[in-house]
Amino acid sequence: xxxxxxxxxxxxxxxxxxxxxxxxxxxxxxxxxxxxxxxxxxxxxxxxxxxxxxxxxxxxxxxxxxxxxxxxxxxxxxxxxxxxxxxxxxxxxxxxxxxxxxxxxxxxxxxxxxxxxxxxxxxxxxxxxxxxxxxxxxxxxxxxxxxxxxxxxxxxxxxxxxxxxxxxxxxxxxxxxxxxxxxxxxxxxxxxxxxxxxxxxxxxxxxxxxxxxxxxxxxxxxxxxxxxxxxxxxxxxxxxxxxxxxxxxxxxxxxxxxxxxxxxxxxxxxxxxxxxxxxxxxxxxxxxxxxxxxxxxxxxxxxxxxxxxxxxxxxxxxxxxxxxxxxxxxxxxxxxxxxxxxxxxxxxxxxxxxxxxxxxxxxxxxxxxxxxxxxxxxxxxxxxxxxxxxxxxxxxxxxxxxxxxxxxxxxxxxxxxxxxxxxxxxxxxxxxxxxxxxxxxxxxxxxxxxxxxxxxxxxxxxxx
Numbered sequence: 001x002x003x004x005x006x007x008x009x010x011x012x013x014x015x016x017x018x019x020x021x022x023x024x025x026x027x028x029x030x031x032x033x034x035x036x037x038x039x040x041x042x043x044x045x046x047x048x049x050x051x052x053x054x055x056x057x058x059x060x061x062x063x064x065x066x067x068x069x070x071x072x073x074x075x076x077x078x079x080x081x082x083x084x085x086x087x088x089x090x091x092x093x094x095x096x097x098x099x100x101x102x103x104x105x106x107x108x109x110x111x112x113x114x115x116x117x118x119x120x121x122x123x124x125x126x127x128x129x130x131x132x133x134x135x136x137x138x139x140x141x142x143x144x145x146x147x148x149x150x151x152x153x154x155x156x157x158x159x160x161x162x163x164x165x166x167x168x169x170x171x172x173x174x175x176x177x178x179x180x181x182x183x184x185x186x187x188x189x190x191x192x193x194x195x196x197x198x199x200x201x202x203x204x205x206x207x208x209x210x211x212x213x214x215x216x217x218x219x220x221x222x223x224x225x226x227x228x229x230x231x232x233x234x235x236x237x238x239x240x241x242x243x244x245x246x247x248x249x250x251x252x253x254x255x256x257x258x259x260x261x262x263x264x265x266x267x268x269x270x271x272x273x274x275x276x277x278x279x280x281x282x283x284x285x286x287x288x289x290x291x292x293x294x295x296x297x298x299x300x301x302x303x304x305x306x307x308x309x310x311x312x313x314x315x316x317x318x319x320x321x322x323x324x325x326x327x328x329x330x331x332x333x334x335x336x337x338x339x340x341x342x343x344x345x346x347x348x349x350x351x352x353x354x355x356x357x358x359x360x361x362x363x364x365x366x367x368x369x370x371x372x373x374x375x376x377x378x379x380x381x382x383x384x385x386x387x388x389x390x391x392x393x394x395x396x397x398x399x400x401x402x403x404x405x406x407x408x409x410x411x412x413x414x415x416x417x418x419x420x421x422x423x424x425x426x427x428x429x430x431x432x433x434x435x436x437x438x439x440x441x442x443x444x445x446x447x448x449x450x451x452x453x454x455x456x457x458x459x460x461x462x463x464x
Contacts, residue, residue, distance in 0.1 A: 001232050004080045005225035007146070008041070008116045010090035010105045012132060016121040017151045017178070019047050019193065021216075022089040024208035027054035028218055029085060031209045037083035039076065041105045042091040043367075043388040043432060045257035045294065049196035051089070054205055058260040062088065062112075065103045065367045065411065066386050066434040069111060070234055075261055075436060076112060077233035085225050088114065094136060094143070098367045099412045106143045113229050115146035117175065117221070122162050123152040130165040137170060146224045149176040149216060175224075176216030195256050195296065244270035245449040248287035252277035254304060255329060257294035262435035262442070269439070269446040278333065282309035288456070289323040289377075289449035290314070292330025294432060298358050298393065301338055301346040311349045318351050318426055321455070323377045323448040326428035328391055331420070332356045334428050335395065352421045352428050353398040364389045367411035368431065370419070373404055376427040377448045378441040385441060387433035395430070405429050425452070 009025070011018045026036050038051030038059035043066070051059035060079045062072055080086035090105035091097070094116065097104030109116050118136055122129045129150070137145050148166060153159040163174040212218065247266065251258070255278065263273060274285045279300060284290060297304055314334075318324060326334050332348070337355040339345045345355075365388075372383045379385065389408075405420030405427055420429025425448060435442040 001230040002077060002081065003230045004077065004086055004228065005084065005222070006080065006086040006088065006112065006114045006228045007221070007225045008088040008090055008105060008109050008112075008114045009119060009149075010094040010109075010116050011092070011119045012121070012136065013093040013096075016119045018089055018119055019050065020208065021119055021149060021151070021176075021178070021212070022087060023047075023050045023054055024212040025216060025218065025221060026051055026087055027205050027209035028212040028216075029087075029221075030055050032218070034084040035082065037080045037086045039079070039086065039088040040091070041088060041108050042097070042103050043390070044091065045259075046193045046195050047089055048260070049256070050193070053196050054208075057083070060261055061259050061434065062108055063103055063434060063437070064107050064111065065098055066388070066437040068437065071437060072108075072111060073231060074233050074235075077231060085222065087225075088112070090116075094118065095139065102411070103367065106140055109143050113231060115144050115224050115228055117147045117149055117224065118145050118172075119149050119151055121151050122158070123154070123180075126158070126161055127165050127169075129162045130169045133166050133172060134170045137172060145172060146227070147173050147175040147220065149178075150174060151178045153177050153179045155179070173220070175220045176212075178211070178215050195253070241268065241270040243267075243272035245272070245288040245446060245453050246274050246286070247271045247289045247291060247446075247449060248274050248276050248285050250278050250290070250292045250330065250333075251275045252279045253295075254279055254297045254300040255293050255295040255333075257327070257329065257432070259434050259436075262433075265435040265439055265442045266446065269443050271442075271446050271449065278307065278310050279303055282307065283313040284310070284317055287322075288453040289445065290317060290325070292324070292326040292333055292428075294328035294330060297329045297333050298338065298340060301340050301344075301348075304333060305346040305348055314349050315351065318424075321425055322452055323425040323445060324351070324427070325377055325445060327432050328389075328430050331395070331428040331430060332393060334426075336398065338393070351423075351426055353402065354395050354421065355398070356393045356395050358393050361392070363391055363394055364430070369409045369411065370406035370429070370431050370433075371409070372422075373407060373418075374422055376405060376422045377425055377445050378427060378433075379444055383441075385431065385433050385438060387431045389430045389432070391430050406431065
């Protein structure tokens with residue numbers, strides 16, 4: 001049993017200001033000298049980047065669909081055990097998630113026995129805000145809502161009126177309030193916030209921290225976290241193996257979607273990460289495998305297309321039999337061509353015989369199970385990988401003989417469809433997976449990289 005001060009910052013719905021408030025509180029507590037460990041509920045790559053930046057500690061994703069319960073709790077404890085306080089940002093509304101509530105913030109709060117601070121947008125509301133909070137408090141009393149933060153108060157009088165009604169009618173303390181005049185916001189675009197890799201302005205950190213010092217009772221935040229009950233986590237992760245292979249990981253403004261625990265799981269299997277930039281470098285590093293994560297390649301199509309030496313380097317690696325794994329934005333980059341939002345076409349790497357087209361509306365978001373249609377670099381035929389999709393592009397195969405990688409099954413409605421591409425040691429699809437939820441796929445990929453390395457060394461010049 002271990003006591004970790006912790007809390008979850010949740011919202012009544014998407015867009016109430018969870019990320020701004022969560023990141024601001026993390027920044028303010030860090031500025032006070034605390035070691036703050038950040039987490040994000042569910043599948044998200046952008047919000048954790050902001051957590052990491054303000055705390056100086058890698059933020060982690062806690063996803064109840066992709067991580068079995070024991071793994072989820074161990075993941076939390078492993079990262080938070082050395083922190084003074086753990087703060088978990090929720091997803092969507094408190095009770096929203098996949099079918100049956102899987103992946104919801106409420107589900108996570110129960111697994112971690114964590115108190116919840118509820119963010120409520122009170123624009124155009126007065127006493128109705130209390131009725132809303134009352135409903136959240138009583139909807140599932142196994143979820144402990146310990147406090148409320150109000151957002152978008154129109155005036156001091158508006159704030160006082162709503163605060164008094166919530167505290168008198170519901171019995172929940174209001175521990176903070178941000179007004180309409182507060183200029184506390186992070187930049188957004190089609191997938192949500194602009195990734196921290198592209199947000200060069202760092203002045204917002206100070207603004208957020210100062211704003212939370214003014215607007216939120218941080219002492220009460222700490223008291224709420226301290227009251228969290230001890231957790232039983234089971235055995236924690238052992239020391240990682242000695243490195244046996246090097247894996248090149250595309251990481252720059254175009255490719256930044258990686259779960260920290262997935263990278264750690266690869267390292268635990270003996271993979272040394274070697275980061276490189278498809279935007280700026282002209283060749284892949286000396287490695288035994290390649291991973292192209294998701295991100296925003298659609299914002300850099302002209303630059304990626306113009307970097308032909310890098311594309312040639314990747315093609316040569318593929319022809320040599322190097323294992324290559326790509327997710328979402330990585331899939332797009334490996335396609336023959338991508339058409340941007342304006343319909344302009346950009347020639348790309350061409351390892352996947354297909355074209356991608358950006359759409360004005362989101363094409364897919366949600367949890368999926370992917371069953372392998374053939375042996376690949378993550379698993380054998382018939383293997384099932386849990387993950388999620390979130391993309392604004394469609395992929396059109398060049399011909400009917402396309403080597404589909406998976407049969408996808410949507411968690412919400414059970415519908416199925418083919419997806420991804422598999423050819424030799426290349427696997428690319430829209431699937432985002434969490435390696436720590438199924439370490440066997442990381443082990444399988446590292447083993448394929450080791451086979452490639454051994455073959456390369458056996459036939460390299462100068463070998464006896």
